[in-house]
Amino acid sequence: MKAKTPSESLTILTDYVLPGETNPLDSLFGGELLARMDRACGIAAQRHAENIVVTASVNHVAFNKSVPVGSVLVIEAKVSRAFGSSMEIYADVWRECMEEKKRVKVNEGIYTFVAVDKEGNPIRVPALQPETELEKQRYDAALRRKQLSLVLSGRMKPEEATELKKLFYDN
Amino acid sequence: MKAKTPSESLTILTDYVLPGETNPLDSLFGGELLARMDRACGIAAQRHAENIVVTASVNHVAFNKSVPVGSVLVIEAKVSRAFGSSMEIYADVWRECMEEKKRVKVNEGIYTFVAVDKEGNPIRVPALQPETELEKQRYDAALRRKQLSLVLSGRMKPEEATELKKLFYDN
């Protein structure tokens, strides 16, 4: 299977924040943002895998800035690394400010999807070939995140988490 | 401020999985589940804080089992630890199987909320006093998760993450 670049899976979901999607502070509900990011990341994963994909996990979504009702919200999702049948997807989220004539980064999130066949069995996906500097950083960090996830769930022994240990021993 | 127990914030959200909330495999969409968990966790945080709360981050949501359309889905959310103005909330998710006459754990997730006043400024919340064995385990693990989050975002040096380091040095 030929490796693919992150830009081949780039998915852009631009949409309004409607009044029915807000919390009592008149800002976008966290849960609605999680759902939109899941759809954008799922489409990016499907473009990379060219198969059905299902959400496997969500990691490290940080809500840094609130998004007022009426905003235009832009989600850009790209595959950041592939591992066998699973893919890590990175989503960057901006809101556009009409008044300030610029866009502001409000959030980012990392999702993991698995490619499956019609019976739900995992199937292999192409490897990822990062191109830009940021894509390479995220590609490297994805391995640490994967080891961390395996250690925290008890499926990997800490001493085997080579990439993760460097973080602590090297300091 | 008097400490509170996890059971004081217990929030139960029982609802159907409707046809409009499913993926191409006729199972609950990951994004819809994330949104429901966010609402249940937000209400648990609000009950603990007795103030407005907003989603700060989502960590470690794992989708272990798919949830077919028509299922009854039960989310139980409780505060697992409080840190100043932020709260970690643990959500356990089950689906009920009419045929098998039992309920099956399908998912769990950890969300962080922050209590704010009407201008959106953080305000302190009560400490958490865990009671059951599981609540105590989750309370202890919450500190490691918090350090991990601070290290990964560059707001804490790895050598200061005392709880986290034990995980690696002790092995």
Next chain:
Amino acid sequence: MKAKTPSESLTILTDYVLPGETNPLDSLFGGELLARMDRACGIAAQRHAENIVVTASVNHVAFNKSVPVGSVLVIEAKVSRAFGSSMEIYADVWRECMEEKKRVKVNEGIYTFVAVDKEGNPIRVPALQPETELEKQRYDAALRRKQLSLVLSGRMKPEEATELKKLFYDN
């Protein structure tokens, strides 16, 4: 078939009142509340019957207090009596007031569901064994309500509605 207690079917649906579910007075729409109660009552009926259930009728839902947008709404539904293949479900509805640190009863409603097989034919459900004082009162009243419903729809002669007649003759 072994009788069941009301608490075996207790179903709790806790959720926010979102801006998309309000009337021109910024309170929860009656229709949205009816839909939520229907889902909670349906799940309670399904837990009692361990079979598919469909709504048969709605009786005596009284909207006593309005529920402002942003409220946390709690619906608690339990089977109050079973008659062959049909079940009467009682739903109590509260809203939580963050400011007043208490919960307020806003509504109650009574729904009837019928258990059916996959072709939609009625099938028998377990009898109900009430336990608390309130459960016993509701169990007794359910018979009067059933007779009333039969009389009003012309399927029972008033003189045969023994329980109902007492209401009038005894006074």
Next chain:
Amino acid sequence: MKAKTPSESLTILTDYVLPGETNPLDSLFGGELLARMDRACGIAAQRHAENIVVTASVNHVAFNKSVPVGSVLVIEAKVSRAFGSSMEIYADVWRECMEEKKRVKVNEGIYTFVAVDKEGNPIRVPALQPETELEKQRYDAALRRKQLSLVLSGRMKPEEATELKKLFYDN
């Protein structure tokens, strides 16, 4: 205030039954139908009152026939009687069968609305002047239903419920 006829408040809500509104038998969810009827009845009440109205209670909604997904559903709502600031609204529900080239009555329901000012205080509405035979029957029955509701909620003594008592004594 000049009396009005039922036809002045006639409200027709024709719409599809969409896949997102169905139960596990692929028929319209009871709760969704209740919500649609509430909106149609609310508009009929508002047309009669020419003021804001809020749902006060729901009585005697019977689900006689299931409504398959894809059906065209027609709700016709008219005021059946007015009492001071409250109005009883009668809704008849049909589904249209493309194949059988006819429409079938599937349901009917009775709602009560109250007219209020912008602070939510009740305000008087015009009296109702029924015209057709069916409108007159429903107008008469509305008084029995009102007495019944008052008796059941303890706000009227059974011996004062003159219309209701006839139902039992005369037989």
Next chain:
Amino acid sequence: MKAKTPSESLTILTDYVLPGETNPLDSLFGGELLARMDRACGIAAQRHAENIVVTASVNHVAFNKSVPVGSVLVIEAKVSRAFGSSMEIYADVWRECMEEKKRVKVNEGIYTFVAVDKEGNPIRVPALQPETELEKQRYDAALRRKQLSLVLSGRMKPEEATELKKLFYDN
């Protein structure tokens, strides 16, 4: 196949404008109105064709007046002409003003639907027999609109668009 009148397909969709359907000016979103008109026109087409129908095109929808949240919106749709398997549907849209005690025309739109069998193949529909003066005007104009649509899409040569040319040559 016997011709039908426009009134045989008259479809009325009366519903509220809810807060979840509004733009930043607190008026009904254009897209939501387009969707409601599509459903009303689709039902009118289905009543005329007595078969499944799908949207073929939308022409000349003009948003003349904004519709504030909380309004009652009335859509009346009728077939304006039939051509083989396609039907032109005319939708008139009003909002009701409680304060001004009248209804105001806010919008009108023209949709084209095609009748299809279960495999999606076009099937013939009855001809239309207009009755009122307005129905006759719309029936005549429909032919000009059809020619215009064919010319603009390159499927008819301008010199063959006899009805359309009159518009320019006669002036």
Next chain:
Amino acid sequence: MKAKTPSESLTILTDYVLPGETNPLDSLFGGELLARMDRACGIAAQRHAENIVVTASVNHVAFNKSVPVGSVLVIEAKVSRAFGSSMEIYADVWRECMEEKKRVKVNEGIYTFVAVDKEGNPIRVPALQPETELEKQRYDAALRRKQLSLVLSGRMKPEEATELKKLFYDN
């Protein structure tokens, strides 16, 4: 005001077709597509105008191919011409076919938006400077469409529609 290029307003809305948005043939409802196109076109108009915009009209939306449930749908909207305070927006719609590994054009539509201030009064927008061959074609055609719209609504005499007349006289 400096002119802008179409690519400065390019808006991409990529999202799934969910089961709750389908017609009886299990394809995307026309009305849902119209609503999504309205949101994408509205954001493109807002990016061009840097002000609030409202839908003024919809012209010539043709539904050429059905879009099955589960598809990924991509809408790309760009301003095609500006006239004072109004903007014509062109939306191209594709669906992605996982199996056929390509994307297919399914639809296109033309919307008109008007830029307004917070009181709803029209305000001027920048002129458009087309760049590509297709953008230039659409820019020219936009004037004919505008004249056509004015003629059909009686706001321009046919003999003054210079661009439009060429279409007929030159043939």
